[in-house]
Amino acid sequence: MNFDYTERIIELQKKLTSFFEEYILPIEGEVNAFLYNPDNRWKPWPGMEDLKEKAKTAGLWNLFLPKSYGDLSPGLSNLEYAPLAEIMGRILWSSEIFNCNAPDTGNMEVLAKYGSPEQQKQWLNPLMEGTIRSAFLMTEPQVASSDATNIETTITPEGDDYLINGTKWWSSGGMNPACKIAIVMGKTDPKAPRHQQQSMILVPMDNPGVKVTRPLSVFGFNDSPEGHAEIELENVRVPKENLILGEGRGFEIAQGRLGPGRIHHCMRLIGMAQRSLELMSRRATERSTFGKTFKDYSSIRQEIAQSQCEIEQARLLTLSAADKMDKLGNKASKDLIAMIKIVAPNMALKVIDRAIQIRGGMGVGPDTPLAHFYAAARVLRLADGPDEVHMYQLGKSVIRKHSGNH
Ligand SMILES: Cc1cc2nc3c(=O)[nH]c(=O)nc-3n(C[C@H](O)[C@H](O)[C@H](O)COP(=O)(O)OP(=O)(O)OC[C@H]3O[C@@H](n4cnc5c(N)ncnc54)[C@H](O)[C@@H]3O)c2cc1C
Structure with missing residues (x-):
């Protein structure tokens, strides 16, 4: 395994870092104030489109897609994308500037991999251009959705159409006025074998049967303008x-979508943890109690040292999973993807928690990104597969691998 960054990536890292320094960091406070203001719910920050144009012109656009797509994507490998996604993880709303935000990235991957030429023309092109947004509707309130075979929404053939009925929730991006298309998972044949009952279908959000019934907040954060919606499909x-x-290929698509989506979350979590470490290290030099600067307390040095060890361990595991995905494909890498999906959110939570503690009252308030980081990292212990489900599958795989050994 060689994790040395290629020249192309060193160049892109430099470009992305300069872009952050020039355009993003100076306005971080202003954008946060706008997004957290309840009067601005579901409104995009007005400067967003201008920044997206700048990123596009700079060639920092659609970096996530591991194959080139015309002029709209450079076609980076997962290993190449990892350090770039890590930089984006440092500010929660920054990924969209580079058209690299969930759930649009996963939806674009689905359409790029499995969409028909017509579907690509109608929906993938505007998504890759960043002119519309999308949502992914799998989870349902009435069933344990971490087992996707439980999904109950029906997709019933009727003449030249399908008729769809069901209730979805936690549909990220569903509150955004720019969200024009949803990929909906449901059952086309409830009598088929367990993993062939589900299908995925494109549903325009302006279809008269689509009703957004309420937004769901996460520990009080609305995550505006994308939000997380509860949606009635009638x-x-x-x-x-x-x-x-x-028909019946939904499970296969879900597996293809979730592998890359999961590792992208992990890459961003490393960025969140890294920034938290920097915030706590800086504070350690700034404050004193009982005649000593924080940096001189051994308990504080230990917290910082421990955080650095854990971040680097998770970073290397992420790179290892990305490398295997590039070399052997997503399916062959499922154990490593499960490992990092378990490790990264728990690591980030520990590091963010230490940073909050060292920052004192400021750590839980609006003047650092730490409280929102904590909420975002906590969600990822259950979204895109709860820890226990990944452990259940990983444990089975490890036991199977070693069952013949003594
Ligand atoms: C902020 C946010 C954004 C989200 N975005 C989306 C989205 O865009 N689209 C979408 O479709 N969904 C989305 N989700 C939903 C998310 O993926 C689900 O919440 C998750 O898959 C868990 O499903 P569930 O909530 O139905 O929990 P359940 O399936 O009921 O599971 C609850 C808990 O049961 C335990 N459990 C389950 N199975 C096992 C097991 N085998 N062993 C031991 N314990 C187990 C776990 O602790 C698990 O957390 C989002 C969720 C959140 C919070």
Whole structure:
């Protein structure tokens, strides 16, 4: 394994860092004040489109997609994307500037991998251009959705159409007025074998049967303008051409979508943890109690040292998973993806918690990103597969691998 960054990546890292320094860091406070103001709920920060244009011109656009897509994506490998996503993880709202934000990235991957030429033309192109946003509707309130075979939404064939009925929630991006398309998971054949009952279908958000019933906050954060929506699908009628890949292929698509999506979250979590470490280290030189500067207390040095060890361990595990995905594909890398999906959110939570503690009251307030980081990292212990589900699968795989050994 060689994790040395290629020249192209060193160049992109420099470019992205300069972009942050020139355009993003100076306005961080202003954007946060706008996004946290309840009067601005579901409104994008007005300077966003201008920054997106600048990123596009700088060639910092669609860095996530591991194959080139015309002029719109440089086609970086997962290993190459990791250090760039880490930089974006340092500010929660920054990924969209580079068209690298979830859930649009996962949805674009689905359409790039499995979409028909017509579906790509109608929905993938504007998503890759960043002119519209999207949502992914899998989770349902009435069933344990961490087992996707439980999903109950029905996708029923009717003549040249499908009729869709069900309730979804935690549909990230669903509150955004720019959200024009949803990928919906449901059952086309409840009698088929367990993993062939589900399908995925494209549903325009302006379909009259789509009703956004309420926004869901995360520890009080609205995550505006994207938000997380509860959505009622009532007799939603769409043409058969909207089905992705074919009936019964939904589970296969979900697996293809979630692997890259999971590792992208982990890359950003490393960035969140790294920034938290920097915030705590800086504070350690600034404050004193009982005649000593924080940096001279051994308990504080230990917290900082421990955090540095844990971040580097998680970073290397992320790179190892990314490297295997590049060399052997997502399926062959599922154990490493599970490992990092368990490790990264828990690592980030520990580091962010230490940074909050060292920052004192300031750590839980609005003047550092730490409180929002904590909420975002906590979500990732359960979203895109709860820890226990990854351990359940990983444990099974490890036991199987060693069951013949004595
Ligand atoms: C902020 C946020 C954004 C999200 N965005 C999206 C989105 O855009 N689209 C989407 O479709 N979904 C989204 N989700 C939903 C998320 O993926 C689900 O919440 C997650 O998959 C868990 O499903 P569930 O909530 O139904 O919990 P359940 O399936 O009911 O599981 C609850 C808990 O049961 C335990 N458990 C489950 N299985 C096992 C097991 N095998 N062994 C031991 N314990 C187990 C785990 O502790 C688990 O956390 C989002 C969630 C949040 C909070």
